[in-house]
Amino acid sequence: MLEYDSAKRPPPAIDEFLQLVRYRDLILLMVGNILKNRYKRSLLGVFWMLLNPLLQTIVLSIAFGTIFKSSLPNYAVYLLSGLLAWNFITQTTQYAMSTMAYGGGLLKRIYIPRATYIIAAVGNGLINLIVSIGALLIIIIFLNHAITPAWFFLPVSIMILAIFSLGLALLLSTASVFFTDTVDIYQVLVQALFFLTPIMYPPSILPLEWSQLLILNPFVILIEIFRIPIHANHLPDFSLIVNAVSLALITLVAGWVLFTSKADQLAYRL
Amino acid sequence: MDNVAIQLNNVTVRFRIPHEKIPTLQEYAIRWLKRRSVSFTDFNALNNVSFSIKQGETVGIIGANGAGKSTLLKVISRVIRPTHGRVFLRGRIAPLLELGAGFDYEMTGRENIFLNGAVLGFSRKDTASRLDRIVEFSGISEFIDAPIRTYSSGMVARLGFAVATDVQPDILIIDEILAVGDADFQKKSAARILQYHNDGSTILLVSHNQVSIKNLCNRVIWLEHGSVKMAGRVDDIVEKYSLEMLS
Numbered sequence: 290m291l292e293y294d295s296a297k298r299p300p301p302a303i304d305e306f307l308q309l310v311r312y313r314d315l316i317l318l319m320v321g322n323i324l325k326n327r328y329k330r331s332l333l334g335v336f337w338m339l340l341n342p343l344l345q346t347i348v349l350s351i352a353f354g355t356i357f358k359s360s361l362p363n364y365a366v367y368l369l370s371g372l373l374a375w376n377f378i379t380q381t382t383q384y385a386m387s388t389m390a391y392g393g394g395l396l397k398r399i400y401i402p403r404a405t406y407i408i409a410a411v412g413n414g415l416i417n418l419i420v421s422i423g424a425l426l427i428i429i430i431f432l433n434h435a436i437t438p439a440w441f442f443l444p445v446s447i448m449i450l451a452i453f454s455l456g457l458a459l460l461l462s463t464a465s466v467f468f469t470d471t472v473d474i475y476q477v478l479v480q481a482l483f484f485l486t487p488i489m490y491p492p493s494i495l496p497l498e499w500s501q502l503l504i505l506n507p508f509v510i511l512i513e514i515f516r517i518p519i520h521a522n523h524l525p526d527f528s529l530i531v532n533a534v535s536l537a538l539i540t541l542v543a544g545w546v547l548f549t550s551k552a553d554q555l556a557y558r559l
Numbered sequence: 560m561d562n563v564a565i566q567l568n569n570v571t572v573r574f575r576i577p578h579e580k581i582p583t584l585q586e587y588a589i590r591w592l593k594r595r596s597v598s599f600t601d602f603n604a605l606n607n608v609s610f611s612i613k614q615g616e617t618v619g620i621i622g623a624n625g626a627g628k629s630t631l632l633k634v635i636s637r638v639i640r641p642t643h644g645r646v647f648l649r650g651r652i653a654p655l656l657e658l659g660a661g662f663d664y665e666m667t668g669r670e671n672i673f674l675n676g677a678v679l680g681f682s683r684k685d686t687a688s689r690l691d692r693i694v695e696f697s698g699i700s701e702f703i704d705a706p707i708r709t710y711s712s713g714m715v716a717r718l719g720f721a722v723a724t725d726v727q728p729d730i731l732i733i734d735e736i737l738a739v740g741d742a743d744f745q746k747k748s749a750a751r752i753l754q755y756h757n758d759g760s761t762i763l764l765v766s767h768n769q770v771s772i773k774n775l776c777n778r779v780i781w782l783e784h785g786s787v788k789m790a791g792r793v794d795d796i797v798e799k800y801s802l803e804m805l806s
Contacts, residue, residue, distance in 0.1 A: 290729070293637060296645040315677035322674065326665050399660040400637040401678055468584035556639045557574060
């Protein structure tokens with residue numbers, strides 16, 4: 290028979306994982322519902338998911354494409370692949386954080402694993418990303434950009450992005466429950482970081498001393514790991530892969546340990 | 560000890576109430592710079608509560624507003640963990656605290672049965688196999704494919720009740736919701752709870768309605784300011800409680 294003993298429970302980091310496995314169907318349903326709700330009432334339905342990145346790319350390519358014509362062949366492909374990775378990380382973390390800070394009411398009404406919303410946000414982001422790659426393919430075919438076997442590396446890139454985003458979302462969600470202005474601070478930081486990360490421009494346009502500082506921006510590694518196989522058509526350097534994997538894993542472990550250790554306080558705080 | 564369903568040992572639930580609201584990093588930083596410490600009041604919603612309920616018992620919880628009844632139900636249904644002490648449960652628990660927890664009003668009744676089922680810890684497959692029975696009990700089969708924002712509040716509550724009570728729980732936690740839906744449905748839901756009671760479910764009932772406490776419970780626990788003031792046979796406790804309420 291099922292037993293619950295508040296005095297005898299595995300360490301929070303393990304307990305939360307076991308509970309999430311038990312409630313996996315809830316996570317799947319939540320992801321499905323986020324998608325259904327977002328696109329149910331709009332006429333174009335899922336096509337919005339394709340249209341949105343396409344329009345964004347076309348507008349930005351017209352605006353900036355000519356500037357980088359010589360240094361960046363197929364600027365639209367460079368731009369959109371960087372943008373997809375960027376949007377995935379930032380939208381997933383922002384979404385997870387706001388559902389925890391403002392929508393976590395369910396957590397104080399009934400027991401569900403505390404990380405449910407955050408995992409669902411990453412799942413939702415992954416689906417958006419995969420659909421958006423469809424938009425990227427349309428542009429690639431239109432511009433006659435080559436598709437090489439380097440694409441086989443993309444699932445690894447996406448996995449790295451997902452692990453990093455989950456970790457960052459856990460860290461930020463914990464912070465946002467304790468300090469509600471974390472959401473606003475992060476929003477400002479994200480806007481600034483967007484221009485400090487080579488997404489719309491090639492890193493080569495930066496003065497030398499500035500481009501060395503890019504090493505300090507962890508987003509650069511993550512954008513590159515996704516963009517190189519698509520735009521540069523070769524595998525990322527081994528050192529880049531190692532850096533990206535370590536960054537993602539460290540973020541996830543830090544986020545998981547922090548979140549699960551504070552999770553009991555969430556129902557008190559929300 | 561063998562047939563214990565719910566046991567609480569010295570359970571304390573402490574809420575920390577800041578004197579001034581400082582939920583932002585900005586204000587926290589300003590305070591820290593000014594070297595002013597953040598002051599809190601600790602408030603014990605439950606204070607050293609111990610009791611034990613055997614399998615098959617029906618126990619009522621009474622007490623004035625703010626006595627800790629809701630907190631007690633929350634700590635038993637695992638929503639919050641006790642600050643001190645131990646909560647022990649044996650068996651599957653069905654908390655009827657929040658009917659339709661997690662309902663999404665844009666989704667249809669059918670989709671919400673799955674969603675609410677998952678929130679209650681049932682797998683999709685399990686819910687699917689019981690779908691027809693749930694729909695039938697709720698009595699809203701004609702509208703089951705309409706979004707529940709079009710439902711009346713009574714229909715929403717009926718659907719929530721139907722999902723939450725479809726499988727007989729070992730422990731049923733009821734918070735003042737015996738009055739769900741219209742007269743017919745109230746009869747139906749009361750009959751179901753009675754059935755589970757007869758079949759051996761443990762029931763914990765919070766109610767201000769002394770009639771339903773007297774009718775259903777063998778035993779009553781009276782909470783006051785987060786502590787157990789009295790516990791014992793229904794008639795004695797309810798009588799003393801109503802005397803005190805009147806005075």
